[in-house]
Amino acid sequence: MNNLLKVICLFLIFSNASVFGQKIPFGKNSFIDYKAEKGTFDVSVNGKQVLKDGYSEVLVNNEMISSRDFNRRTIVKKTFKNDTGTGQQYQFTGRSKSGVTFIQSIFAYSNHQFFVIKVSISGTALSSNQMFPLKGKLTAADDFTNQTGLMVPFDxxxxxxxxxxxxxxxxxxVSSEVTSVYDNRTRKGYVIGTLNHDQWKTALKTRLPVPQHLELAVECGYTSYELTRDxxxxxxxxGNSIxxxxxxxxxxxxxxxxMESYAKTVRETEKPIVANWTGATPVGWNSWGVMQEKLSYEKVTQVVDFFxxxxxxxxxxxxxYIDLDSYWDNLLKGNDYSALKKFADYxxxxxxxxxxxWxxxxxxxxxxxxxxKAPGSDFTFGEMWTKVEGGFHDFDGARALDPTHPGTQKRIWSVIxxxxACGFEMxxxxxxxxxxxxxxxxYNPKVSTGMQAYRVGMEYLLQCLDNKMLIYAAISPSVASGRYVQVRRxxxxxxxxxxxxxxxxxxxxxxWWQTYLYHYIDADHVVLGNEGEAANxxxxxxxxxTGTLIVGDDFSANGPWKANAQKLFQDQDLLQIIRDGKAFKxxxxxxxxxxxxxxxxxxxxxxxxALFNYGNRSAIAPIDYSRLGIDEKSIVSIEDLISHQPINPINYHQQALQPAQATMLKITLK
Structure with a gap:
């Protein structure tokens, strides 16, 4: 037997009355208690049960099969090592009456306070659009009505x-791809999320039937118009394996x-295929902030001059960066891109x-x-439209194009x-x-799910871009886009x-945790306009x-935003904060x-x-150092970076804020 893998195969046949458990340690003082005769497991952390009766379930060929269905089970244990860490993998395998092999795989990390579970099936001519890698009851709270549930949108x-x-x-x-359930006061809480996004859309569903038990169901194969737009x-x-x-x-x-550990683990699991960004934190201007459809060569070159x-x-x-948003085709004459090249050169x-x-x-x-006819091919747009039940997918005023269609891809190649050739760098x-x-x-018969299509489309787009530009995603899937772009709004x-x-x-x-999934996350174009100083x-x-600074006023026109921009956007104390490109917590x-x-x-x-008052009345912001994770005795100095005034740290425990006001404190420690 291979000593490196330390494979231990235990072929166990259980009767309905037999009792056998697998204690699977992970992290520090944490373990999974797998009840092999039942196909369920409990999870304990620091002596406290946090999950009860966990199991897996799969809809295959219109039959629902559960890990709880088998009283005969094969157990295989082996060590594993990946970019996230090391640990023990346990594989629990049963076989249904219909001949489907059902496999639960648990990856118990020794160096992390989490484990990973997935479920697989194998057999002949299998079909599934619904898999539940994990169902069970969350049990860490005495009363879950005091707990906060996080809903993460799909996009x-x-x-x-x-x-x-x-x-x-x-x-x-219902949350998309990841959720957290936590006590906001103590901050103790669950994080449960998906690590793979190239085949499935996944929902994390919770329901509270009694205060002490929160039911959990992680459903691969979830769609809804409200969440996934489907x-x-x-x-x-x-196939023969799913x-x-x-x-x-x-x-x-x-x-x-x-949540930060989750984001880092996704990035380690789904390695980016977009080029690693080694440049500085992106800053600049985008035309959609104010200019929008009024975009012209004269106006955008005046913005360049102002910068x-x-x-x-x-x-x-x-x-x-000086970024032309939608309506850059105002500069086109048919298929003549010369005015755009002239702008890029300028x-x-x-x-x-x-x-x-684009x-x-x-x-x-x-x-x-x-x-x-679509640019770059002899295909018509009608041939390229994504087919859905009832016709086509119209959303946001636009019709979806099939990412796998050669016409869509030829159009991408042509435009990119x-x-x-114009010389754009973002x-x-x-x-x-x-x-x-x-x-x-x-169009591609090998593609059958939306996330498979997304991967095909994004990989082809990156192939066409050929690492020639910084890639910024605006409206996009929240978690699944980490492999393909450097910046996400x-x-x-x-x-x-x-x-x-x-x-x-x-x-x-x-x-904020997406700051560890992408090189940068962005707060969209900052517009000053005619708003007051506090709102600016x-x-x-x-x-x-958020970690970057893209602005959006029309600097080809005169107004108070010009002087205000010169003051705010050139403040080196503020720019220093985003030099590392990471978001605040x-x-x-x-x-x-x-x-x-x-x-x-x-x-x-x-x-x-950073302190904010979103209201239209004055407010007092408490300064709770323990809540901030700061040892008050270690404070050397405090400076208000907006007023540029020092603050005496002795007994500084609150800050008055006017309506719509915000400020930034710089606290230096010993």
Whole structure:
């Protein structure tokens, strides 16, 4: 037997009355108690039971098979090592009466406070569009009505928000790809999430039938119009072997640490195929903030001039991007891209990098008919439309294009080739969820699910881009896009008001952990406009807290935003904060559809604390050092980076904020 793998095969035949358990340790003082005669398991962490009666279930060939169905089971144990860590893998195998082999695999990490479980089936001519790698009862709380449940959206479309609400009796809670259930006061909580996103859309469902037990069901194969935008059922996976996504399960002393561990593990599991970004944190300008459909060569070159002459210090690594959003085709004459190349050359002549925008998987002109020829091929758009139940997938005013269709791909190659030839160095890609929709029939017969199609489309797009541009995703799947882009916008469109600030920071409060899944997350174009000073500062700080700074005022026109931009966007104390490109962490996570009022970030011996007042009345922000994780005795100095005034740290335990006001504290420690 191979000593390296340390494979131990235990062939066990159980009677209904027999009792046999497998104690599977993981992390520190944690173990899984697998009851092999029942096909269920319990999980304990630090002597406390956190999961009871866990099991797996699969719908295969219209038959539901469960790990609880077998009283004969083969157990295989072996060591494993991957980029996440090392541990023991346990494989529990049973065989159904219909001849389907049912395999539960548990990966128990010795160096992490979580394990991973997945379920697989093998046999002949199998078909499944629903797999439950994990069902069971969460049991860590005495009363789960005091616990907060996190809802993560599938994407950032339709101005959707994350939600973090107290659990209610009998109400089903559905989250996409990952969830957390936690006590906001103590911060102890669960993190449960998917590690694979190239085949399945997955929902994490919880329901509270009694206060002491929270029912959990992790469903690979979930679709709904509200969450995944699908009007069709999930596509079927077929073959002689089918596997679920791997599911990470952990109970953490701080749910925020758990969410960050989850994001890091996804990135280790699904290695990016996009190039590793070694440049500076992206900063710059995007035309959708204000200019929008009024985009013209004259106006955008005036923006370039303003950056070159009046925003010289708004740079990272001596770089800023000037990005043309939708309506850049105002500069086209038929298929003549010369005006766009002229713009790109002008940017470079002024020491700036040109950026562009495109939505590669959408047809915005579908109402013009099916027989229009698509650029770069002889295919018509009608041939390329994604087929769904009842016709086609129309969403956000655009019709989805089949990512596997050669016409879609030839169009991508044609447009991207022209944009590369112009010399663009950044591209903002949008409405990527259109590439992930379920279809009744994709062009490629080997593709049967929306996430398989998304992978095909994104891999082809990256092949065409050939690492020639920084890739920024706007509307896109929240977790599944980590392999394909360097930057992802954390929320939907946001502009200038305090409500835009609050909306954006709702996504940072509950999705900041994506800073470890992507190189950068972004708060969308910061617009100053005619808003007051407080709203301007708050909106700017919302971007600093997120980790990048892209702005959006029309600097070709005169207005107060020009002077305000020169003051705010060139503040080197603020720009220093985003030099590492990482997001702040929320202090609180129980704000429903709103956002935490406080965020914190560590940089060496410095702690940056951002304070926000989203209301229209004055407020007092408490400064609770223990809550912030700061030893008050170790504080050397405190500076308000907005007023540029020092603060006496002695007995500094609150900060007054005017309506819509925010500030940034720099706390230096010994």
């Amino acid at each position: 950032n479309d339709t101005f959707i928000s994350y939600q973090a609400n107290l659990l209610s009796m009998e109400k089903e809670h 009007r069709s059922a999930h596509g079927y996976l077929k 596997s679920s996504s791997g599911i990470l399960f952990g109970y953490f002393d701080d749910w925020r640490t758990g 070159a002459e009046n925003l010289k210090s708004f740079r990272m690594g001596n770089v800023a 940017c470079k002549s002024k020491g700036l990098k040109p950026g562009i925008y 939505a590669p998987f959408t047809d915005w002109g579908f109402q013009g008919g099916a027989n229009r 080739s022209n944009l590369k 591209i903002k890609i949008d409405f990527l969820g259109h590439a992930a929709v379920e279809s009744t029939q994709f 954390i929320a939907c469109d946001a502009f200038k008001s305090i409500k835009d600030t609050e909306y954006t920071l709702n996504s940072v409060t509950n999705g 500062i708050s909106r700017t700080l919302s971007a600093i807290v 929320p202090v609180d996570g129980n704000r429903g559809k709103s956002a935490s009022n406080q965020f914190i970030k560590e940089q060496g011996k410095v702690r940056y604390v």
